[in-house]
Amino acid sequence: MNGKVILVDQALCDGCGLCAVACALAHTGDADPERSHITVWRLDDRRCAPLTCHHCEAPSCARACPTKACRQDTDGRRVVIDERACIGCRACNVACPFGHAHYDGVAGVSAKCDYCGGEPECVRVCEPGAVRYVHTDESSLHRRRRVALAEALGRLDPLAGEEAGHAAAGD
Amino acid sequence: MSAEPQSPALQDLRARATPALLARAVGPPRPREAQRAWDLLIAGYLYLGGLGAGAFIVATSLGWLGVGVGPSPASPVGAWEWDWAQLFVLWGPFATALGATLLIFHLGRNRWRFWSAGFNPRTSWMARGFWILLAFIALGAAVAAVSVLLPDWPGRAPAAWRVLQAVAVATAFGTAVYTGLLLRSMRYIPAWRSSVLPWLFLASALSTGSMGVVLGLLAYGALAGASEQALEPVRGIDAAEPLVLVAEAALLAAFVVGLRRGSPAGRLSAGLWLGGSWRLGFWGGIVGLALALPFALVLAGRALESPAVTVVAALSVLTGGFLLRCGVLAIGITEAAPLYRLACRRAEGPATEGRAAAEAGR
Secondary structure, three states: OOOEEEEEOHHHOOOOOHHHHHHHHHHHOOOOHHHOOEEEEEOOOOOEEEEEOOOOOOOHHHHHOOOOOEEEOOOOOOEEEOOOOOOOOOHHHHHOOOOOOEEEOOOOEEEOOOHHHHOOHHHHHOOOOOEEEEEHHHHHHHHHHHHHHHHHHOOOOOOOOOEOOOOOOOO | OOOOOOOHHHHHHHHHOOHHHHHHHEEOOOOOOEOOOOOHHHHHHHHHHHHHHHHHHHHHHHHHOOOOOOOOOOOOOOOOOOOHHHHHOOOHHHHHHHHHHHHHHHOOOOHHHHHHHHOOOOOOHHHHHHHHHHHHHHHHHHHHHHHHHOOOHHHHOHHHHHHHHHHHHHHHHHHHHHHHHHHHOOOOOHHHHOOOHHHHHHHHHHHHHHHHHHHHHHHHHHHHOOHHHHHHHHHHHHHHHHHHHHHHHHHHHHHHHHHHOOOHHHHHHHHHHHOOOOHHHHHHHHHHHHHHHHHHHHHHHHHHOOHHHHHHHHHHHHHHHHHHHHHHHHOOEOOOOHHHHHHHHHHHOHHHHHHHHHHHHO
């Protein structure tokens, strides 16, 4: 959407879980986080990692979809699932290396992050700013700054500032 | 936390997000769990697809070798010369159609749009499979229908009949191999990415199909009072079955060895079979029922000329073949991407973190 991607900074995540509840509510009207398109892993007592679709440049979910319900948007920035065309075969679920495409048993279709049409709910409710929706230029600038800072400090922490958007599958 | 006042929408969300819901929203890393999206119904689809294709290949090959069943002693309805004995061996396409029906019931709310599953053959093996299965079911059913209803027709147009049979057998081979290729196309699951898997499924399709045809022949012999006529092709299959089982065992061994020598997720998958939660299913079901027991029983049944022993061997192969599909689906662990491996090891403990960070940074 206008060259923007979701950028996740695990260092800022406090593990409140609001992003998952807000996502589920926005997409399904149900607050059940099992139906959310964003997952939060608790890595240890201090750290959490919000994880959502990478909208890969070569999406294996779209390749595996037999009906073309799961496809890349025409501008190539998003990978979306058309729930009217999805037959629920779950090929995209199995094909995704990150486990982001998932089957919504209540709706009877597969589902995944679609950036909420350009205003992601997870971003709106994330008070610490761990989940942000940024221009791709900004995200790459962020990554370059992080790497430069890590090199200056002599330590690379690959988990801080993971770019959720535009990663090639298997990255 | 921000000290700024919250918007009404955010306050409303906080009110709805109970502690229990929020607790469910945050969990431990789960990158090393086997997939659960494809379960028993997909195992049934893969199994019946292979069984039907294998049975059709075996039944048609028997006819080509001149040891097929029939002609049936008498037409069951009126004066029409049906060769109803063929129903007992040429049921393969219908078994595959039953498997496809299981797939439809696995689908979601738009399951009756299943016909759209062939829209993306350029990249999707499930879409390619749709067309392969459709071709096999249609052509196989045509061969079965002609064999049963118009047994005189092949004699009147032998060339056309041979071509129809050959194309149908080719689609049957395609169906048997496709069941493995579908899984192999999921390239982030090392246990399925194996190049051995399609051939293992083909061998299993032939072993289960052979035994399915044997059961059909024995049932026909018992019902029609034509035991000797039915036993001749059974003897032929019994002679070949140990060779198929040995080939299948070799492919299974190559598959497991490949997993153990492969990526971490592949080794985890092999571990589930060899000593993990699926060890009973692997050693008892896949090795025992699908391979070892029927190998011994088929040799014994041949020596003893005992249909009962052959029936037990056939049921053993059929059960083991189904467990093979269940087992392969059950060990489908996705290869975690580098960042996810790091997250997982962090959760496991600091001792492995440094090595994982170096790995993730590569």
